[in-house]
Amino acid sequence: MGEFQVDLTHLVEASAAWGDASEVLSTAAISAQAIQDSHKEIIWGIFADAWTAQAKAAEYMHDRLAEASTETHAIENVLAHVAKVYGAHDEELAAAIARLHGDS
Numbered sequence: 001m002g003e004f005q006v007d008l009t010h011l012v013e014a015s016a017a018w019g020d021a022s023e024v025l026s027t028a029a030i031s032a033q034a035i036q037d038s039h040k041e042i043i044w045g046i047f048a049d050a051w052t053a054q055a056k057a058a059e060y061m062h063d064r065l066a067e068a069s070t071e072t073h074a075i076e077n078v079l080a081h082v083a084k085v086y087g088a089h090d091e092e093l094a095a096a097i098a099r100l101h102g103d104s
Contacts (some may be wrong), residue, residue, distance in 0.1 A: 006086050015079035022072040029065035032058045 036058035044051045 008083050008087050008090070011079055011083035011086070015083060018072050018076035018079060022069045022076060025065050025069035025072060029062050029069060032062035032065055037061060039080050046049075 038057050039051070042051075
């Protein structure tokens with residue numbers, strides 16, 4: 001089996017980056033929702049079909065962006081959890097090594 005190393009700093013940084021991505025995607029989803037919800041009071045006349053198509057496209061984009069935000073947030077949580085577990089394991093291992101050397 002190959003050697004496996006984990007850099008906790010990189011895990012925490014990656015988790016934060018996924019969190020940032022989630023926030024940006026959420027903001028974009030809100031913007032798409034604003035497009036969909038805007039100008040509903042206007043009677044579009046000959047442009048009604050075009051506006052309806054744009055509103056449907058905005059709804060689709062909102063749904064996909066919101067979904068992406070949810071998934072990136074989930075990745076952020078998983079990476080943060082992994083970092084926490086490995087960090088705790090490292091602390092336990094360091095304490096055990098210190099006890100073996102009589103440093104406690």
